[in-house]
Amino acid sequence: MRKFWESIYCPNYISGYNPFILKGMNKAIERLALAVNNRQKIVVYGTYNVDGICAVSSLILVLRYLNADVEYLIYDRQESDARINSVDIKNNVDFLGAELLITLGVGLKSQEEVELCKKLGIDLIVLENEESDFVNDYIYINPNQKGCQYRYKNLSTSGLTFKLMQAIAIYYNMKSINKYLDLILIGIQWAKVPLKGENGVLIKEGNKFLMNTNNNGLRSIIEFNSLEEFNNDGINNIIEFIIPPIGAVGVMDNARIVLELLTTNDKDRADQIVKYLYRLKTNSSIKYMES
Numbered sequence: 001m002r003k004f005w006e007s008i009y010c011p012n013y014i015s016g017y018n019p020f021i022l023k024g025m026n027k028a029i030e031r032l033a034l035a036v037n038n039r040q041k042i043v044v045y046g047t048y049n050v051d052g053i054c055a056v057s058s059l060i061l062v063l064r065y066l067n068a069d070v071e072y073l074i075y076d077r078q079e080s081d082a083r084i085n086s087v088d089i090k091n092n093v094d095f096l097g098a099e100l101l102i103t104l105g106v107g108l109k110s111q112e113e114v115e116l117c118k119k120l121g122i123d124l125i126v127l128e129n130e131e132s133d134f135v136n137d138y139i140y141i142n143p144n145q146k147g148c149q150y151r152y153k154n155l156s157t158s159g160l161t162f163k164l165m166q167a168i169a170i171y172y173n174m175k176s177i178n179k180y181l182d183l184i185l186i187g188i189q190w191a192k193v194p195l196k197g198e199n200g201v202l203i204k205e206g207n208k209f210l211m212n213t214n215n216n217g218l219r220s221i222i223e224f225n226s227l228e229e230f231n232n233d234g235i236n237n238i239i240e241f242i243i244p245p246i247g248a249v250g251v252m253d254n255a256r257i258v259l260e261l262l263t264t265n266d267k268d269r270a271d272q273i274v275k276y277l278y279r280l281k282t283n284s285s286i287k288y289m290e291s
Helices: 024-037 049-064 086-093 113-118 158-174 178-190 199-211 216-222 232-242 250-262 267-289
Strands: 041-048 070-075 100-104 123-127 140-141
Touching: 024 041, 024 100, 024 113, 024 123, 024 140, 024 158, 041 049, 041 086, 049 070, 049 100, 049 158, 049 232, 049 250, 070 086, 070 250, 086 113, 086 158, 100 158, 113 123, 123 158, 158 199, 178 199, 178 216, 178 232, 178 267, 216 232, 232 267, 250 267
Parallel strands: 041 070, 041 100, 100 123, 123 140
Antiparallel strands: none
């Protein structure tokens, strides 16, 4: 049975394909809307690579627009297969008072973590795009899971997050969702996923919004670097700025600073962060050359 928000799916203001074809999306929107409408604490958990940072930043911006009570966490271990364990949940997620945990490109380590979340009263929405045979008894969105009819299986984390954002936009009748494609474009390009199909659509549309972005962080990066061309080289220059540098405070803290840059509504603060990142990257390069 179709939900009422599915019936208003409108290609005129949604770039790409119907997000509700993704298995689990209906349940995700029902739970997310409950959290937003009742000001329940939402925690968004993502990785510190460029794709992850762009995914977290864009979702945070949409949820803030809806006046949601939202915080974020960055996965702090350098592992290719990012999985949240019980310590993460107890010391970080539950510490923030989460009632809903949304993970972007970060799965759960085992059933133990699922049971712990149930015990703590934390509901789960997990988005990931790796092939998985794991049977999940929480809200799970993965185009590669069994039974998912979504045509495009090779979305990056930021691309998959944009599908959730599209579903949010349809539910709340938001007409401006495509403006966040400036961030999604950068995440997709960093992830180096195939640019056929939906990825190509998101890249093409994202370029339109990047040129005239109203994201303070991206605007500060563009102005600082005097970027005028938004071809591959121009976008790669932005990516280089977004990659968290290794500095005195550590890569994790710098990832949080980059995330602040991309979500701040204060242009002066964005300018300050860009200058800080430039100095940090310059100093890191000098030390590397001297070593």
